[in-house]
Amino acid sequence: MEIRDASHLQGNGAVETQELIRQELNEPKSQVVAIGLAGENRVYFASIEQGRSSASRGGIGAVMGDKGVKAIAVRGTKDIHVAQPAQYLKLCDEVMEYIQFREKSPIPGVIPIHAVLGSPQEMAIHDEKWHLESFAWGNARTRRKDFWSEYNEKAFTDTLEMARTRLISCYNCPLHCGATISMPGLPTYMMKCFTKLTYLMAAFSDLDFGLRIAQRATEYGVDGYSTPQVIAFALELYDDGILAADDMPGMPEDTEGKFYYLLDRIVRRKGIGDILANGTHEAARQIGQGAEAYAHNNIKRQEQAPLKLSMLNPVYFLMYCTGEKLNITQIEGQFPQAPYVKYEDREAFVKDWFQVPHERFKQYFLDWNPRGENSNPYYPTPEIASDIVDWQERMHYIDDALGICAGLSSFHMKPPYHIHNLPKFFSAGAGYDMDEDKLSQAAKRYRTLVRAINIMRGMRRIDEKPPEDHWKKRFPELEEELLNTYYKLKGWNDQGIPTRESLNNLGLDFVYEEFKRRGIMTDEEGIRHEESSNEGEVVGAECAFVLFS
Ligand code: SF4
Numbered sequence: 001m002e003i004r005d006a007s008h009l010q011g012n013g014a015v016e017t018q019e020l021i022r023q024e025l026n027e028p029k030s031q032v033v034a035i036g037l038a039g040e041n042r043v044y045f046a047s048i049e050q051g052r053s054s055a056s057r058g059g060i061g062a063v064m065g066d067k068g069v070k071a072i073a074v075r076g077t078k079d080i081h082v083a084q085p086a087q088y089l090k091l092c093d094e095v096m097e098y099i100q101f102r103e104k105s106p107i108p109g110v111i112p113i114h115a116v117l118g119s120p121q122e123m124a125i126h127d128e129k130w131h132l133e134s135f136a137w138g139n140a141r142t143r144r145k146d147f148w149s150e151y152n153e154k155a156f157t158d159t160l161e162m163a164r165t166r167l168i169s170c171y172n173c174p175l176h177c178g179a180t181i182s183m184p185g186l187p188t189y190m191m192k193c194f195t196k197l198t199y200l201m202a203a204f205s206d207l208d209f210g211l212r213i214a215q216r217a218t219e220y221g222v223d224g225y226s227t228p229q230v231i232a233f234a235l236e237l238y239d240d241g242i243l244a245a246d247d248m249p250g251m252p253e254d255t256e257g258k259f260y261y262l263l264d265r266i267v268r269r270k271g272i273g274d275i276l277a278n279g280t281h282e283a284a285r286q287i288g289q290g291a292e293a294y295a296h297n298n299i300k301r302q303e304q305a306p307l308k309l310s311m312l313n314p315v316y317f318l319m320y321c322t323g324e325k326l327n328i329t330q331i332e333g334q335f336p337q338a339p340y341v342k343y344e345d346r347e348a349f350v351k352d353w354f355q356v357p358h359e360r361f362k363q364y365f366l367d368w369n370p371r372g373e374n375s376n377p378y379y380p381t382p383e384i385a386s387d388i389v390d391w392q393e394r395m396h397y398i399d400d401a402l403g404i405c406a407g408l409s410s411f412h413m414k415p416p417y418h419i420h421n422l423p424k425f426f427s428a429g430a431g432y433d434m435d436e437d438k439l440s441q442a443a444k445r446y447r448t449l450v451r452a453i454n455i456m457r458g459m460r461r462i463d464e465k466p467p468e469d470h471w472k473k474r475f476p477e478l479e480e481e482l483l484n485t486y487y488k489l490k491g492w493n494d495q496g497i498p499t500r501e502s503l504n505n506l507g508l509d510f511v512y513e514e515f516k517r518r519g520i521m522t523d524e525e526g527i528r529h530e531e532s533s534n535e536g537e538v539v540g541a542e543c544a545f546v547l548f549s
Contacts, residue, residue, distance in 0.1 A: 006070040011037060013219030014049035014061075015189055017071055027075050034071035035061040036221030037267040042066050043277040045226035045303075049218060052170055052178050052190050056223035057326045058302070059279075083431025091425055098416045099174055099408070107349075107413060109340055117415065119407030122196045123179035124167055126157045131194070137201045139232040140297035140306035140467075159207040160196075170405065177407055183208075186215045194305070194329075195224030201306070202228030203259050213259060220267040225327065226279060229303040231262045233280045233294050234272070242289050247272045279303065297467050300459070302326040304467065312377040312471045313337075314385040317479060318486050319392070321464040322496070324450050333411040334392050335361070339368035339375065355418035357391055357436070364388065377475050382485035390489060397443040397450075398422060445506045448490075448498050452511045456518060461495045497521075 009017050014036035021032050031051065038046035039061030046061030047054050055061075064070075082088050099117060106115035111130045113120035129148035136143055163183055167176035168190065178192035191214060199217070200210030217227060235258055237243040249271070251261050265273025275283045280295035280303055297304050299320060305328060315335065316328070323331040334355070340346045343366070350362040364384050369375045380388060395410035395418070402422065404410075409417035417425075419436055426434040464483060487494065491502025497520065503512045515521040 009070050010040065013037075014039070014047070014221035015187075015219055018049070018051065021071055021073050025073060025075075027073070030073045030075040032071050032073045034221070035064045035069075036219055038062075038220045038222045038277075039065035040070070041267060041269045041277065043222060043267060043269070044279040044282065045223040045230070047221045047223050049221050052168060052192070054218075054224075057225070057330070059223070061221050082429055084428040088425070088428040091421060091428060095408075095416045095421070096174065102414065102416065103175075109345060109349075110336065110413070114337075114413060117408055117412055118175045119177040119192055119405060119411070121175070121177050122193050123160075123164060123191060124176060126153070126160060128156060128197065129153075131197055132201070134307065134309075135197075135201065136306040136308045137204055139202070139236045139294065140229060140304075140308070142204075143308065156207045159211065163207075163211050173405070173408075175407065181211055181215070183212050183215060186212060187219075189215045189218050191218075193224075198224050198228045199259065202232040203255050205256055209256050209259075213256075213263065216260070217263060220263070222263075222267065225305065226303040227263065227266070228259075229297060229306070230266065230276050230280055230283070231259050233283070234262055234276050236294055237287065237291055240294075242287065242291050242294070243272065296469065299466060300324075300326065300463050304328070304470075308469055308472075310472050312473055312475055312479075314377055314380055314382065314478070314482055315388050317377075317466065317471075318385055318389045318482055320466040320470065321483060322389070322486060323393070324454055324459075325396070329411060330396055330406065331389075331393055333406065333409075333415075334395060334413060335388050336365065336413060339365075339370050341370055353414060355414055355420070357419045357440075361388070361391065377473070377478055382478075382482045383489075385482060386486040386489045389486065393447065394440060394443045395419065397446045398439060401443065401446055402426065441506070445508065448503070448506055448508060449511070451490075451492070451496070452498060452503075452508070452515075455497050455520060456514065459496070464496060 009020060012020065014034045017034040017036070018032040021034070022028055022030055033048050033050040033055075035046060035048055039048065042062040042065050044059040044062060045056075046059050046065060047056035048061045048064060102117050108115070112125050112127050113122065118124075132147045132152075133143070133145050163181045165180040165182045165188060168178045168180060169176045170178075178190050180188050181191045182188040191211070195214055196207070197210060199205075199213045200207055203209060203213075214224065217224065234243060235255070238248060248261075251258055262273065262276065265271055266277045267273070269277050275286050278286065279301065281298050281301035284291040284295040297306055304320075316332070316337075319328060319331045325331060336349070340349065346366050346368075350365060353362060356362060364380060364387075367374050368379060373379070392410070396406060398404070398419075399406050399410045399417075402425075404417055404422070406412075409415045409422075419440070423434040423436055423439045426432065426439065461483065483496075484494065487496055490498075491505070492498050497515070498508075498511065500512045500521070503509060512521065
């Protein structure tokens with residue numbers, strides 16, 4: 001490992017930095033992760049960019065920036081050791097065969113991105129009716145229920161066809177979730193997933209604008225969920241007189257121009273951008289004058305996908321509240337989002353649903369009706385909803401631990417990687433005896449450790465709530481019961497803190513000791529119920545890049 005001076009790269013874009021480092025090292029095959037201006041300036045929603053991927057939620061790019069690390073380059077030259085190569089390849093062949101089957105057999109009755117596998121395949125799909133009409137535009141407030149007209153469908157299709165140079169995949173993957181995007185006059189960049197739509201929806205604009213601003217945002221290295229919402233939030237404050245003309249000197253008149261103007265200021269922490277760079281929650285606190293009510297689409301201080309729905313869904317309620325990965329797409333999957341109307345369609349769905357960890361999950365789905373007694377919000381019951389959420393998040397934590405793409409696993413219904421074959425991959429690859437129970441237990445330990453870290457940073461039950469207006473119909477008593485039931489299943493107390501007993505059962509006694517040392521647990525199970533917040537101090541740092549070879 002070598003640490004090199006990167007002062008000459010300071011201020012460069014996250015994408016261009018990757019190429020500059022490859023040239024500097026004369027290693028065209030090296031893989032590089034890098035931050036842009038946003039990470040360097042510790043913007044709270046800065047991303048880390050890498051070739052065809054982006055680690056964006058939670059402002060992880062600001063962590064690199066705070067440590068003065070501009071990029072990390074890796075060049076692997078040694079062989080990969082596989083403990084049982086024949087068995088491993090057999091498993092790979094089975095997965096490949098199933099992927100091909102799933103690509104030819106989309107799941108009926110679900111939205112296009114869930115019908116097929118992938119991360120999701122936003123770059124291949126033109127039908128955006130569901131996203132554009134179900135998600136809210138602007139500062140996560142306005143539904144446009146008739147947006148997907150013939151005219152708009154053609155305009156979106158034409159723009160994507162023009163911009164999309166080619167569909168691309170991650171190394172050795174048969175799917176093509178990403179695309180190279182070349183907008184006239186702009187450098188080519190890589191895009192996948194929902195960022196295709198987030199900027200244009202926040203600005204009430206079109207796909208041409210969305211793909212253009214996303215190019216600049218990708219170079220700056222910012223999260224495509226949070227950034228458009230922060231800008232839309234600022235413009236709403238401006239329209240309502242909470243931010244004044246003095247806060248926005250020289251701001252263009254047109255909405256698109258305003259978006260570029262604020263994006264440029266945020267990543268440089270210039271003027272009002274210095275406050276907005278802290279995200280809507282913190283910016284609202286700093287601005288005051290009622291700005292807090294405008295930061296309305298947050299969970300745990302993080303901007304969320306702008307979904308505003310009608311009836312509370314108990315499974316989604318739990319995932320939104322208790323998820324610690326700050327994005328619903330990193331928790332959901334496996335189980336359908338809504339019941340099927342016809343019972344025979346449900347029967348057909350469960351027929352080849354071999355990925356379930358237990359047969360009872362099939363019955364949960366068969367019994368779920370769109371109307372009547374067994375429908376949302378009281379069905380799935382708190383016990384069943386907790387069981388479903390436990391399965392869904394277990395699969396995401398396993399994917400994270402094993403480095404499996406959620407697009408082929410936890411994010412999807414009927415995925416090729418699942419609880420029954422992942423332990424076999426583990427055993428054949430690492431030569432370590434793994435089974436479903438052990439893997440599930442490992443995921444539980446991981447999940448509990450993540451929770452413990454957040455508990456130590458001040459998270460409590462009070463933080464576990466969706467945006468007030470996420471669903472129109474809310475059920476306070478039921479919501480309390482859902483949280484209580486889920487906490488109990490997890491082995492947490494009524495504040496969502498892992499109990500001493502559950503920590504001991506997971507071999508995490510040291511976490512209990514740490515809770516005690518920090519005064520979170522004052523005795524056997526005595527818990528302090530304080531709400532704290534660590535705002536994070538920004539410190540100066542040198543700029544370097546790290547080279548692994
Ligand atoms: S690894 Fe995942 S994101 Fe990449 S192409 Fe395959 S399914 Fe898509």
